[in-house]
Amino acid sequence: xxxxxxxxxxxxxxxxxxxxxxxxxxxxxxxxxxxxxxxxxxxxxxxxxxxxxxxxxxxxxxxxxxxxxxxxxxxxxxxxxxxxxxxxxxxxxxxxxxxxxxxxxxxxxxxxxxxxxxxxxxxxxxxxxxxxxxxxxxxxxxxxxxxxxxxxxxxxxxxxxxxxxxxxxxxxxxxxxxxxxxxxxxxxxxxxxxxxxxxxxxxxxxxxxxxxx
Amino acid sequence: xxxxxxxxxxxxxxxxxxxxxxxxxxxxxxxxxxxxxxxxxxxxxxxxxxxxxxxxxxxxxxxxxxxxxxxxxxxxxxxxxxxxxxxxxxxxxxxxxxxxxxxxxxxxxxxxxxxxxxxxxxxxxxxxxxxx
Numbered sequence: 001x002x003x004x005x006x007x008x009x010x011x012x013x014x015x016x017x018x019x020x021x022x023x024x025x026x027x028x029x030x031x032x033x034x035x036x037x038x039x040x041x042x043x044x045x046x047x048x049x050x051x052x053x054x055x056x057x058x059x060x061x062x063x064x065x066x067x068x069x070x071x072x073x074x075x076x077x078x079x080x081x082x083x084x085x086x087x088x089x090x091x092x093x094x095x096x097x098x099x100x101x102x103x104x105x106x107x108x109x110x111x112x113x114x115x116x117x118x119x120x121x122x123x124x125x126x127x128x129x130x131x132x133x134x135x136x137x138x139x140x141x142x143x144x145x146x147x148x149x150x151x152x153x154x155x156x157x158x159x160x161x162x163x164x165x166x167x168x169x170x171x172x173x174x175x176x177x178x179x180x181x182x183x184x185x186x187x188x189x190x191x192x193x194x195x196x197x198x199x200x201x202x203x204x205x206x207x208x209x210x211x212x213x
Numbered sequence: 214x215x216x217x218x219x220x221x222x223x224x225x226x227x228x229x230x231x232x233x234x235x236x237x238x239x240x241x242x243x244x245x246x247x248x249x250x251x252x253x254x255x256x257x258x259x260x261x262x263x264x265x266x267x268x269x270x271x272x273x274x275x276x277x278x279x280x281x282x283x284x285x286x287x288x289x290x291x292x293x294x295x296x297x298x299x300x301x302x303x304x305x306x307x308x309x310x311x312x313x314x315x316x317x318x319x320x321x322x323x324x325x326x327x328x329x330x331x332x333x334x335x336x337x338x339x340x341x342x343x344x345x
Contacts, residue, residue, distance in 0.1 A: 093276055094290030094325035095283055111285045122280040125273050146333070148294055152272045159269035 024071055024082040025212050028132035030124065030157070032149055033060040033090030035138040036169040040195035041087035044208075045069045047201065053087050059103045061117035063089045066127050074205050081213035086132060089120030091149055128156060134163040134212045141168040141192065142175040145184035154185060163211050166190040167204070172197045229260060229327070229342050236265035236317065244271045248278050255291055255324050256282070258345050266295055266320040292328045294338050295320045 029037045041053040053069045055062060069085045095117050100110035128135070135157050139145050157164050165188070168181040172194040182190040191207050193200045232254050239247055247267065252275075254261045267275060275293075283290050295318045321328075321338060324345075332339040 091276065092290070093279060093293055095280070096289040096325070097285050114283070114285065118280040118283045122277045125277040125280075129270070129273055148292075148330075148333075151295070152269070152276070152293075156269040156273045 024084045025133040026068075026084045026086055026131060027134045027136055027208070027212055028066075028086045028088055028124075028127055029136045029138060030088055030128065030153060031090060031138035032140075032143075032147065033092060034058070035090065035140045035143075036195050037090065037138045038063050038087050040136070040138055040167065040169065040193075041067070041069065041085050043195045043198060043201065044074075044085055044205075045072060047205075048072050048074055053085065060099065061090060061095070061113060061120065063087060064113070064116040064120035065089070066120070066123055074209055076206050076209035076213075079209060079213060081209045083208070083212055086127060088124040088127060089117065091121055091124055091153055093149060095121070128153075129160065132162065134165075136165050136167055136208075137188075138167045138169050138195075139181050140170050141178050141181050142170055142173050145181045150184070154188070164188055165207055165211050167195075168192045169195055171199060227344075229258070229344055231260045231262060233262045234264065236263075239263065239265065244268075244274060247271060248275050251275065251322055252278060252282065252291075255322055256288055258324055258327060260321065260323040260328060260342055263320040263322070265317040288324070290325045291322055292325050292330065292340075293320065293322045294330050294333060294340065296333075296335055296338065 029041050031037050038054050038056045042056065045051055045053045049069065049072055051069070054067045066089065067087045069087075071082055072085055073080055073082045095114045097107070097110040097114035100113050101107065105113065137150075137154065137157070139150065154164070166181060166185050168176070168178045168190050170176055171178060171192045176192075178190065178192040189207065189211075191200070191204055193204050234250070239250075242250065248271065251261050251263075272293075275291075279291050282288055319338075321340060323340075323342065327343050327345060329341045329343075330338065331341055
């Protein structure tokens, strides 16, 4: 990417932001598969609109299309922010249909799911380069955060000059290690939460309002 | 378009080919040519080592193109490893204006079903490579 293209993109984003204050910001929920992105998207959507965004599952790649919930209005400290939540498929560099066979799936279904999953990841990458104004990066805090996908994704998000919050999810689980997540990405703010149990959502909404308002 | 030297079929039957690609070799290529060079090698079962790695934008496109090429029982995608960077890679507008070079990072890429990372830290990548 040339310097001029970089500069043009930066200026274009800054101008877009200046003149689009009235429009809701599109906040992409990104992260590896099974980090709890849809559970978080549903939690936020249910808390502020009453509706869900999409089905949740323990099987990886349940979300295979980016789904947008528009005009979610979050109120914090007398201030309100309006965002569009974009729940994206989990990002990975590999998809093997045999992984789905372990979840009692027939081969045809597994192959179809893997094909849809690959399309979903490609779509998620496209959204990240073109169509989001900020990112919530969700990690399972019981997993090692020092993975290549996490390192690359955070690098890509930073290169786009997008505001980003790291959410260390699944703090309700015994093996959760929020500090390990915070240590992996010290340049960004890490917020612990359990999207499933609704733990620490006050701080979550406070940070969303602060970063994306 | 730069391509790798051709290997006579059978020549690598009992081994794994490793392509060590210098920064100079990648320098003149467009983003898509770099991705093609990498994926063509990896899809042949080779391990590709880049002296200077890819930019974030190229990494993003590499993931996207890899996804479009995954095919059941044929190609499951890639394993990619670089040294993790401490302190992040965020660069301000001033850094980019004055042309601070992006950090060069050695990158290893291989077929997902043939390469397994055993250990990785800021100074060492240890990987197990198997034949097809």
